[in-house]
Amino acid sequence: MALLVTGVAGFIGSSVAAALLARGEQVIGIDNLNEYYDPALKRARLERLGAAHGNAFTFEKVDFADQEALEAFAAPHRFDRIIHLGAQAGVRYSLVNPQAYVRSNLMGQINMLELARHREVEHFVYASSSSVYGGNESLPFRVEDRVDHPISIYAVTKKADELMGESYAHLYRLPMTGLRFFTVYGPWGRPDMAMWIFTKSLYEGTPLQIFNGGDMRRDFTYIDDIVRGVLSCVDGPPNDDGKRKAGGSKSPHAIYNIGNHRSEELMRMVSLLEQATGKTAAFNFQPIQPGDVKDTYADITAIQRDHGFEPSTTIDVGIPRFVEWFKQYHHID
Ligand code: NAD
Numbered sequence: 001m002a003l004l005v006t007g008v009a010g011f012i013g014s015s016v017a018a019a020l021l022a023r024g025e026q027v028i029g030i031d032n033l034n035e036y037y038d039p040a041l042k043r044a045r046l047e048r049l050g051a052a053h054g055n056a057f058t059f060e061k062v063d064f065a066d067q068e069a070l071e072a073f074a075a076p077h078r079f080d081r082i083i084h085l086g087a088q089a090g091v092r093y094s095l096v097n098p099q100a101y102v103r104s105n106l107m108g109q110i111n112m113l114e115l116a117r118h119r120e121v122e123h124f125v126y127a128s129s130s131s132v133y134g135g136n137e138s139l140p141f142r143v144e145d146r147v148d149h150p151i152s153i154y155a156v157t158k159k160a161d162e163l164m165g166e167s168y169a170h171l172y173r174l175p176m177t178g179l180r181f182f183t184v185y186g187p188w189g190r191p192d193m194a195m196w197i198f199t200k201s202l203y204e205g206t207p208l209q210i211f212n213g214g215d216m217r218r219d220f221t222y223i224d225d226i227v228r229g230v231l232s233c234v235d236g237p238p239n240d241d242g243k244r245k246a247g248g249s250k251s252p253h254a255i256y257n258i259g260n261h262r263s264e265e266l267m268r269m270v271s272l273l274e275q276a277t278g279k280t281a282a283f284n285f286q287p288i289q290p291g292d293v294k295d296t297y298a299d300i301t302a303i304q305r306d307h308g309f310e311p312s313t314t315i316d317v318g319i320p321r322f323v324e325w326f327k328q329y330h331h332i333d
Contacts, residue, residue, distance in 0.1 A: 002026035003234070004079040006064055006112065007086025009033055009042035011190045012127065012181070012226060014049060016083060019227045021053040028077055030062040031086060036093065036100075037191045044329075045188055065108040074115055083234060084112050084126040087157075090192050091131060091291045094154035105157035106164075113168045123175045125234055128162050128255065130182040130219070130296050131155040139263065140219075140299040143180070143255050152291035162255060169253035176252060177233045182259030182298045186223030186318060187325035195220075195319075198270060199326050202279040208270065212288035216266045217295040219259040222313035222321075229258035232307040259298025260311045272315055276323035 003020060007013035008029025017027045029049070033039050049057050062073045064086060088094075088104040109126070116124040133141040135149040150156045162178050169176040185195045201208050233256065274281055288294065303309040326332070 001078060001080040002028050002058075004077070004082045005029045006082070006084045007031055007127075008049070008059065009046050010085060010089075011045075011188055012184060012223070012230075013083075013085040014045035014188060015186075015223050015227050016085065016230050017049055017057070018052070019231060021049065021056050024056075026056050027053075028058045028060075028079055030060050030064065030073065032063040033061055036088065036090070041188075041191065048188075064111050065103045067111045067114070070111050070115060074119075079119070080121055081123045081234060082112065082116050082121050082125070083230065084109070084124065087127060089154070089190070091152045091154045092289060093192070094152050094157075095291055098153040101153050101157045105154075106160055109161045109164055113164060113174070117168060117172045117174055121174070123177065123234065124165070124168075125177045125179065125230065126161060126165060128178045128180045129155065129158040130180050130257070130259065130298065131293065132159045132162070132180060133296070134293065139295060140261070140297040141257065142299040143257055143302050151293065154291070166251055166253050169251035173252055176254075178253070178255040179230065179233065180255065180257045180298075181226060182219040182221050182257065182296055184221050184223055184226050186322050189223070189322060194266075195269065195273070195322060196326070198273050198281075199277065199323060202273060202277045202281060203330075203332060205279075207282040207284040209284050209286055210266070210270075211286050211292060212294065213285055214265075214267045214270075215294070216288075216292075217263040217297065218266065218269070219261065219263050219296045219298045220269065220315050220318070221258065221260045221298075221311065222315075222318035225260065225311040225313055226258055229256075229303060229307075229309045229311075232309050233303070236307050254302075254306065256303040256306070257298040257300050258303060258309070259296075259300055260314070261298055261300045262314070263295060263297035264315055269315060269319065272319040273323065276320045
């Protein structure tokens with residue numbers, strides 16, 4: 001039986017779909033190919049999937065915030081698991097266009113949950129975010145921590161997604177796993193994220209905008225580790241009594257952090273980019289941006305315990321791989 005992957009033209013969705021296809025699964029993918037960032041990159045990701053896997057991969061352009069459109073798409077298709085990775089991503093844009101987040105991340109999530117419940121899928125796996133930890137100051141962030149201080153509308157919608165998931169798991173015994181990803185990077189990454197923007201600036205010879213004087217730390221997580229983490233949850237038994245504890249839930253709903261479990265200084269990321277590109281950065285220092293969290297650091301005990309997940313790629317290895325891909329994608333010699 002096929003898996004339905006939403007946001008399949010996105011960074012993480014296309015990478016997860018590629019891994020599923022590589023191991024012989026049938027993947028039905030949907031995405032609305034919106035213009036939050038260059039749709040040509042989204043199309044290139046889709047071409048890569050279609051070219052490599054032919055009939056095993058089906059794509060349809062669908063807006064899952066539109067319930068009628070979603071139902072019309074789903075009617076002829078059969079799938080037993082859903083990996084819901086489509087969303088309006090990005091913290092800063094949620095201060096500019098909060099409505100886009102409410103639409104895709106709240107209306108979209110409820111539409112996907114309704115679909116999952118009517119189809120009685122075996123497992124609904126969805127993306128949350130480290131941003132739900134918001135103003136939490138005790139590091140590392142643990143899934144058991146209270147998360148009731150979101151500092152952006154993006155974080156609000158991700159926390160609400162978890163609450164909706166909890167309610168559907170409880171009401172309909174829908175097996176459910178929510179994944180709080182930590183700053184994902186790597187080949188086929190996102191042009192709105194710092195690593196891409198810095199690499200572009202280095203090649204263009206323009207100053208890097210550095211917030212909070214560079215005094216920020218991120219748990220940078222390489223895409224291959226994220227993909228392995230997602231697949232380990234998709235493959236594992238959705239939930240049993242032991243696993244319900246992960247997110248403090250009594251319903252068949254687990255929530256995990258997926259991070260690298262290392263909190264790296266932003267400026268170390270910059271110096272690795274300088275090494276990999278062979279360029280020297282100029283800087284334009286700015287105050288911390290509204291909505292931005294100063295530090296992130298994932299405690300991954302829960303997913304280690306329940307799914308044997310271990311991240312394996314440090315930024316010393318992952319950043320040169322990203323830069324190599326970036327050069328190929330942009331035809332930089
Ligand atoms: P992405 O923007 O590359 O992918 C999301 C995809 O969803 C896009 O291709 C977009 O076109 C699609 N989409 C958005 N709204 C849609 C709608 N209404 N209908 C259909 N498709 C829609 O982002 P990503 O980095 O791949 O993120 C995947 C998921 O992981 C998202 O839920 C994101 O919030 C979450 N996340 C990502 C990171 C990260 O560092 N990349 C960190 C934490 C959480």
